[in-house]
Each structure stands twice: as C-alpha cells, then as structure tokens.
Amino acid sequence: MPPEWAEHAATWMSWPSDDDLWFGHLAGVRAEYAELVRTIARFEPVHLLVRDEESGSTARAALPGSTASPFPIxxxxxxLDDVWIRDNGPLFIRDAAGRVSLVNWRFNAWGGKFEWQNDDRVPEYVAETLGLPHWDRPEVLEGGGLEVNGAGVGLTTRSCLLTPTRNPGLDEEGYAELLRKTLGIQKLLWLDGGLENDHTDGHIDTITRFVDGRTLVTSVAQDEADANFSVMAKNLAELRGMADVHGQPFRTVELPLPANRLEGAEGRLPPTYANFYIGNGFVAVPLYGDPNDERALEVLRPLFPDREVIGLMSRAIIEGGGSFHCMTQQQPAGEGWRGEG
Incomplete structure (x- = not known):
C-alpha cells in the first residue's frame, strides 16, 4: 500500500446527502465539503459519488464546471449510505512494477452503528469503473483505522481493530499476518486508543499520522482535566519508543488538539487537526474556528515543505463525527494490474 504522499492519479469522494445523519446541518456541511472538493481539484482529478438525482444536481450547482477547474470533477x-469513503472505499495497492490493483474489505459501519449495505459495495464500483482487478477479503477493515509509512510500517489502535464487532477471531498477531499478506506491512505498531466519543472506536487517522517515512505527528491535549489528555499523553510516550523496520526511532512531532470543547447532538464531538488529507502538492487541514487553528497550521507547514498547507473550515462537517481524511480516498498513480487473481 503506497503512502498518502505518493503521487495520486485522483481522489475519490462521496457527496453528503442525508440531513438526518448531519443533525440538520446538511446545508453547512455541503458548503464546507464543496470548498474541499474545489481545493482538491486545483491539484488533481476528483471522482465524486452521488447517490441520487438531488445529490447530483446540488453537487453540480456547488462545483465548478470542467472549464473552471484545473482538473476534472x-x-x-x-x-450510498454516507460520505466516509476512507472507511467504506477500497484500499489501493501497487506491486513491485508499480501496477495498481485494490483490496475490497468488508465494511459494517464501525460495528453496525449505522446503515452500511450500499457503502459496502463501493469498492466493486470503483474497480469496475477503473477496470482494475480487486482482491475480495472477508475481514472488516476501515482505511481510517490504519496508517502506513510506505516503508513497511503500519500503525493502528487496539480500541478500534480489536473490538468484537469487527473481526472477533483476529488478535494482534492475526492482524499483523493479514496486513503483511494483503498490504505489504512488515511491522504493525499499536496504540491503545483515540479520542473521546469517536464513533469509529478510535481511528488512528484522528490522532496520529505519518507525514513521511520517518516522521509522525500525534495529537496532544493541553488541559489535564480533559478526558483526552491522559490517552494522548500515553500515545506520545509509546510513539517515542517505537522504531521503523530497521530499528531506527521515529521523529515524533506534537500537534495540538483544538482548545475548545465542541458539543453536538450526541454529546462531545471529536475535532482534530490530524485528520488532514495529503494530495499532489497540497495538504488540506480541517479548521474549527478555534484558538489553536493557526497554531496547528504552523506545526504542519514545515513538515510539508513541497506542498501548500491549506486550512479549510470543517465546523459543520465535524457534526458528523469526522473530517477531511475520513471523506477522501487517494487513487495512486500507476498502470492497472492485469494479472490473474
């Protein structure tokens, strides 16, 4: 599995459609989401899934035509059931010759929390549309639950992968073998948990991210009374003791969480700056109108010297529990794999 900063052929996304899922915030969500799509299309093609005629018409109205955008949308x-294509979409892989195929994992909406049957079919559609072979797996795996550095290392959380509602027969050793065979991960590293009230059970992409093969950013809380403080501090300590496949320690950079606590319809929301998306020449960082917004950008900009680090509002989007990384899935550059499988 290539790292996110490897060259993309395109980005895949799904247009927000259900006002009930957004607790009445759909108009604001679509406005922020359209800005994200327009930003990505400045740098690379976008494939946007729309679930019905209303979704298609509103997406066309909100987005530039082919002549207005540098790259096609x-x-x-x-x-579709929802927008979180990072989790229900395919994971693309490349072989040693650079040929691309994809892995189709099962998706069950983070242990059956929401409707999922339509979203589970998305990888098949992507494979058919691109003419790519795909590898169907019986296991449940969400893209947001796994970070890779492109050099054999994967990073995940126990709170997510080891829940009994995903793959009850798999333990840490079982996941390590599975991801070695399917994604080429030689060393799987584990953190204990993620953010409070994260309905994904603590996806790694909301707290800790690779920014290159040897550098990680990890979320930290400032308020010792915050329920996230001790969990993030423990993650930071563990990351400082981790090493790559050659035994070399990672460089770990602290990334603040938003300072203000946000409440939504179902309790505390999990806003985080770690849910950024890395594309061709850019990094899209979610902002929340928080005192730490600019500080987070200042942390991230030096880590991406060859990319434009762009802050975009995600205050309405976070009402649904996720942000930019959760809403995107990169298609790596490369020719399609044409072997038998």
Whole structure:
C-alpha cells in the first residue's frame, strides 16, 4: 500500500446527502465539503459519488464546471449510505512494477452503528469503473483505522481493530499476518486508543499520522482535566519508543488538539487537526474556528515543505463525527494490474 504522499492519479469522494445523519446541518456541511472538493481539484482529478438525482444536481450547482477547474470533477451515480469513503472505499495497492490493483474489505459501519449495505459495495464500483482487478477479503477493515509509512510500517489502535464487532477471531498477531499478506506491512505498531466519543472506536487517522517515512505527528491535549489528555499523553510516550523496520526511532512531532470543547447532538464531538488529507502538492487541514487553528497550521507547514498547507473550515462537517481524511480516498498513480487473481 503506497503512502498518502505518493503521487495520486485522483481522489475519490462521496457527496453528503442525508440531513438526518448531519443533525440538520446538511446545508453547512455541503458548503464546507464543496470548498474541499474545489481545493482538491486545483491539484488533481476528483471522482465524486452521488447517490441520487438531488445529490447530483446540488453537487453540480456547488462545483465548478470542467472549464473552471484545473482538473476534472467527475460525478458518478452510485447508491450510498454516507460520505466516509476512507472507511467504506477500497484500499489501493501497487506491486513491485508499480501496477495498481485494490483490496475490497468488508465494511459494517464501525460495528453496525449505522446503515452500511450500499457503502459496502463501493469498492466493486470503483474497480469496475477503473477496470482494475480487486482482491475480495472477508475481514472488516476501515482505511481510517490504519496508517502506513510506505516503508513497511503500519500503525493502528487496539480500541478500534480489536473490538468484537469487527473481526472477533483476529488478535494482534492475526492482524499483523493479514496486513503483511494483503498490504505489504512488515511491522504493525499499536496504540491503545483515540479520542473521546469517536464513533469509529478510535481511528488512528484522528490522532496520529505519518507525514513521511520517518516522521509522525500525534495529537496532544493541553488541559489535564480533559478526558483526552491522559490517552494522548500515553500515545506520545509509546510513539517515542517505537522504531521503523530497521530499528531506527521515529521523529515524533506534537500537534495540538483544538482548545475548545465542541458539543453536538450526541454529546462531545471529536475535532482534530490530524485528520488532514495529503494530495499532489497540497495538504488540506480541517479548521474549527478555534484558538489553536493557526497554531496547528504552523506545526504542519514545515513538515510539508513541497506542498501548500491549506486550512479549510470543517465546523459543520465535524457534526458528523469526522473530517477531511475520513471523506477522501487517494487513487495512486500507476498502470492497472492485469494479472490473474
């Protein structure tokens, strides 16, 4: 599995459609989401899934035409349940010759928390549209639950992968072997948990991210009374003791969490700056109108010297529990794999 900073052929996304899932915030969500799509299309093609005629018409109205955007935004009519294509979409892989195929994991909406049957079919549609072979797996795995550095290391959380509602027969050793065979991960590293009230059970992409093969950013809380403080501090300590496949320690950079506590319809929201998306020449960072917004950008900009680090509002989007990384899935550059499988 290539790292996110490897060259992309395109980004895949799904247009927000259900006002109930957004607790009445759909108009604001679509405005922020459209800005994210427009930003990505400045740098690379976008494939946007829309679930019905209303979704298609509102997406077309909100987004630039082919002559207004440097790269094309292609709409696809596909049955959908939600927008979190990082988790329900495919994971693309490349072989040693650079040929691309994809892995189709099962998706069950983070242990059956929401509707998921339509979203589970998205990887098949992507494979058919691109003419790519795909490897169907019986295991549940969400892209947001795994970080890779492109050099054999994967990073995940126990709170997510070891829940009994995903793959009850798999333990840490079982996951290590599974991800070695399917994604080429030689060394799987584990943190204990993620953010409070994260309905994904603590996805790694909300707290800790690789920014290159040897550098990690990890979320930290400032308020010792915050429930996230001790969890993030423990993660930081553990990361400082971790090493790559050659035994070399990682460089670990602290990334603040938003200073203000945000409440939504179902309790505390999990805003985080770690849910950024890395594309061709840019990094899109979610902002929340928080005192730490600019500080987070200042931390991230030096880590991406060859990319434009762009802060975009995600205050309405976070009402749904996720942000930019959760809403995007990169398609790596490369020719399609044409072997048998």
């Amino acid at each position: 292609t709409l696809h009519r596909v049955p």
